[in-house]
Amino acid sequence: MKAALVSVGDEILSGEIVDTNATEISRALTLLGCRVTLRLSVGDDEEGIVSALESASRKADLIVVVGGLGPTRDDRTREAVARWLGRPLRRLPELEERIKRFFEEKGRSYPEEVLRQAEIPEGAEPLENTVGTAPGIRAEKEGKILFCLPGVPAEMREMLKKFVLPEVRKMTGGEAPPYATLMFCEIGESSIAQRLADIWPRYPLLRPAFYPRHWEVRLTVRAKEPSEEARSQLESAISEVRARLGEFIFAEGEVPLPKVVGDLLKEQRKTLAVAESCTAGLLGKRITDIPGSSDYFWGGVICYANEAKMKVLGVSEGTLKRYGAVSEQCVREMARGVRELSGADIAVAITGIAGPTGGTPKKPVGLVHFALSAEDGEWHAVRIFGGDRESVRMRATTTALDMVRRYLLGLPIRERGV
């Protein structure tokens, strides 16, 4: 089964907003075994939408249109769909009622215009929008199925789940080719690719793809068909990968690293504190992205200024003078300092040069030192990250989180990167 998506909106074509709706729908359809073969974006312009519908219907069995269902005269999806179907728009009294009620319940007045949203092409089916006012539309033409969804992400998501996906699941049998996702960190994409290169030729039904992001790499292995043979190839290929690179795999499936670390901490009833210089709170932020992190996260110190390192964490002035703030000595004192201050079981510290300025030949931009302090020992690590300020900081927090993961799992904590 093939699908095509049409995104409608001037704000997409002018680059004012990123079209994340299209990505979300693509992903959801793909996971159900429906292949997206074409995506189109057009402006708020009837002509353009009609011609997109024509292109889409030549390439696909299912067409999903997103956007252009709003209340203003700019919103042209309803008119375009009516034209494409060759049927007139009709205003449905029950839809009109719903829209009026929506505003009345909130005690808000509404312009006459919003009632345009009660219009749908004759013979088409309205789809209830429980989040906002614009109903969706379902229609058929020459065996092709068309869905129109509103462009507001929360409304789109709700209606995709409620109307589109169940129908797709029925049509594909929900039988997507099997796939597996492995999450790696602290190892680069090309390194992983090289170490696994000889595996794939032995599994002709599989297609691996690497998606690197901030020093984490997502490996997705997709089978080309939903057969038993494909399933068994997938299983053995994944165990081969596990056997070779196990320590670098922090999750199977798309689990974020802070969640993995948090679950381990909870399991082992350990608490964590942080001391952050160059990341200045990003590590704490990532740890607490996970709801319930108060079970194991004490907090920490953002010691951006050297004074903060000395005063709150007890880093010695001698260390700062002799080795500088970006040094093994300093980061060890930071980790020890915050562990003492907090009484947490594990403390992890980061200090480095995020750039773009501040680098020297001996201490280049991207140089970051790490330390983990615990009751049973202390570990140091150092990395030189490429990329811009944001990337260096993200990568640094990933290395720190991975140190905690490795500590909790009894895996080696590598002083230098691979």
Add this chain to the structure above:
Amino acid sequence: MKAALVSVGDEILSGEIVDTNATEISRALTLLGCRVTLRLSVGDDEEGIVSALESASRKADLIVVVGGLGPTRDDRTREAVARWLGRPLRRLPELEERIKRFFEEKGRSYPEEVLRQAEIPEGAEPLENTVGTAPGIRAEKEGKILFCLPGVPAEMREMLKKFVLPEVRKMTGGEAPPYATLMFCEIGESSIAQRLADIWPRYPLLRPAFYPRHWEVRLTVRAKEPSEEARSQLESAISEVRARLGEFIFAEGEVPLPKVVGDLLKEQRKTLAVAESCTAGLLGKRITDIPGSSDYFWGGVICYANEAKMKVLGVSEGTLKRYGAVSEQCVREMARGVRELSGADIAVAITGIAGPTGGTPKKPVGLVHFALSAEDGEWHAVRIFGGDRESVRMRATTTALDMVRRYLLGLPIRERGV
């Protein structure tokens, strides 16, 4: 002048990655007065690319293709372009040399396949890639101009700037219709829209658009034409907006709030420290997103656990017992505590309930208290934010940053939101 974009890649259609390249290019072209009228995304499939090129060339004078120029057999853009142009692919020796050199300089071996990247259609022009190995392509057909750029964002960006934009600028005269951007915070989109509604009918050449994101709203006002009249309408409309909502405008042009606050701190030679409970480092992270923030940012305390609030910031046990961690009393003590600890001129503190759990009828999810402590006074604010955990935390840091901005500008610090 009209443009169409074609994004090539299975990973786009399967929703594995968000197509930010298309957004970036759309924006850059729009700013130069070139209208993007159509965007297409197709898979790594020659047929699909050719048919996208045909659709694109019917709608536009300029076509930009991104992706599919890599070294593997999956990369089909070169072949598709050759077919569309009706000319054979030729391997250019000078390109081959460059690619070989690229690998040799890094001391890396390379598979024969990468040399496919030296092939371009006869009569087309190769575009130098200074970031990676895949050269771009420039070609013409029946008065239409075609650019092919690699899909790696850094490479795309470099070549867009170097080859595509200069040519577009020449063709449009670089004369985009004038536009202005105003950045608002601490006021909602609908509130702004309502307070400005009567302005726009008086300026028929202008088109305002609101882009809300995390309690910040970007207002873009675009003129419909690049005329003198449009320019003067834009100027007076913007001064009207300024006169009405000035205190909520933190920047003209797309300057991030932490940069605005940082510049004010630098100008006034003041230093800042933070105490973060529910945001747990996100505020520090945002402040230090700005290079050079070490000039004014001392750091702070992530006091996620109550113990951290007491031990490091001196919040009294009585306060926590009597009023709870999410209270005016507690946040004031946090701000005072971190100002004393740091000796910074200004301290700002955040404590709240980010959700999704932890809310009560009296203290619902989204409730956040703020305090700003300075030599000349102390201010408290409280907000109830909607949205999910991420949104509550982002909004909270924006309110905190805006308190600092208002303090430094001598604007009122509103205890409750508008």
